[in-house]
Amino acid sequence: MIRSALLVLLLPSAAPAQPAPDEWFHIVPIDRQTYAISEPRYWQQNVSYLLIGSSKAVLFDSGSGTYNMRPTVERLANVPVIAIPSHLHFDHVGNIREFTRIGLLHNAGLLGQVHNGEFQETQEQLLLRNDGRKFSFRVTDWLRDGQRIDLGGRSILFVSTPGHTPDSVSLVEPASARAFTGDLVNRVAIGAFSEGADLGQTLRSLRKIRMLLGPTGGVFEGHSEQFVRRGELDSMQVGIEQVLRGKITPTDVCISGQRMLEYDFAPFSVLSAPPDGPPLRPLPSRERAAETHVSCTMRSGNTIP
Numbered sequence: 478m479i480r481s482a483l484l485v486l487l488l489p490s491a492a493p494a495q496p497a498p499d500e501w502f503h504i505v506p507i508d509r510q511t512y513a514i515s516e517p518r519y520w521q522q523n524v525s526y527l528l529i530g531s532s533k534a535v536l537f538d539s540g541s542g543t544y545n546m547r548p549t550v551e552r553l554a555n556v557p558v559i560a561i562p563s564h565l566h567f568d569h570v571g572n573i574r575e576f577t578r579i580g581l582l583h584n585a586g587l588l589g590q591v592h593n594g595e596f597q598e599t600q601e602q603l604l605l606r607n608d609g610r611k612f613s614f615r616v617t618d619w620l621r622d623g624q625r626i627d628l629g630g631r632s633i634l635f636v637s638t639p640g641h642t643p644d645s646v647s648l649v650e651p652a653s654a655r656a657f658t659g660d661l662v663n664r665v666a667i668g669a670f671s672e673g674a675d676l677g678q679t680l681r682s683l684r685k686i687r688m689l690l691g692p693t694g695g696v697f698e699g700h701s702e703q704f705v706r707r708g709e710l711d712s713m714q715v716g717i718e719q720v721l722r723g724k725i726t727p728t729d730v731c732i733s734g735q736r737m738l739e740y741d742f743a744p745f746s747v748l749s750a751p752p753d754g755p756p757l758r759p760l761p762s763r764e765r766a767a768e769t770h771v772s773c774t775m776r777s778g779n780t781i782p
């Protein structure tokens with residue numbers, strides 16, 4: 478299920494992404510003002526979300542960057558769009574420079590990465606080596622944990638949800654009891670293997686989302702169009718608690734040529750770096766990452782990161 482990656486390593490800082498072929502983006506209406514925009518033919522099978530109000534819209538994750546998502550977004554939303562990445566891994570910020578408004582979490586660490594007006598990612602944050610080119614973009618909106626974003630007739634909460642990465646964020650819409658969590662939640666494997674990942678933080682963030690949702694609703698995650706229902710979130714929480722208590726024996730797996738531990742609590746699981754080993758190193762390239770995966774003992778359908 479891991480597909481060979483496409484084309485080149487050119488990042489948006491080097492050249493604008495090409496217009497997408499018609500079938501590249503898969504658009505799934507969630508309701509009349511909310512869309513999932515997925516890339517099923519990209520090896521990570523990313524899913525971005527567009528939340529539209531009467532005065533503005535939020536694009537939550539800007540995709541892989543293989544093709545330009547902006548024309549697709551503008552066909553769906555006839556209002557100004559602010560792009561907010563769930564986190565800074567390469568498969569969630571690929572197209573972000575195509576957008577004039579970009580929002581990030583207001584914290585000292587991220588603010589300190591702004592140089593000459595441009596936010597510059599480290600390779601560990603991007604999780605992809607980029608041939609020495611810096612991946613950077615201009616942040617227009619520094620958003621605080623718990624900040625309400627008024628889209629016009631529609632209100633969403635921007636919340637800090639560290640765990641998958643230290644700077645991961647989610648959007649919660651209390652009125653619809655829906656949250657959009659990026660990689661905090663993953664149906665196949667909850668990722669706690671890259672730089673700064675912390676499974677204890679993941680658990681606290683999951684509790685925070687469940688509390689904000691209340692007793693119903695659920696989550697849209699970053700690598701599947703399939704809604705994660707409240708009961709499934711409850712199962713994930715119990716599973717992660719068991720992992721943290723040492724109740725589940727992990728198995729060795731190979732991710733991009735690097736040993737990882739998989740904690741299985743079917744139908745979900747956690748992937749983490751071994752306690753005596755380093756976090757997942759930045760991948761050599763999109764192509765080589767895909768090639769390396771071929772020799773690994775991964776389950777079919779895994780999407781990393």
Ligand SMILES: [Zn+2]
Pocket residue numbers: 564566641660668782
């Ligand atoms: Zn990620």
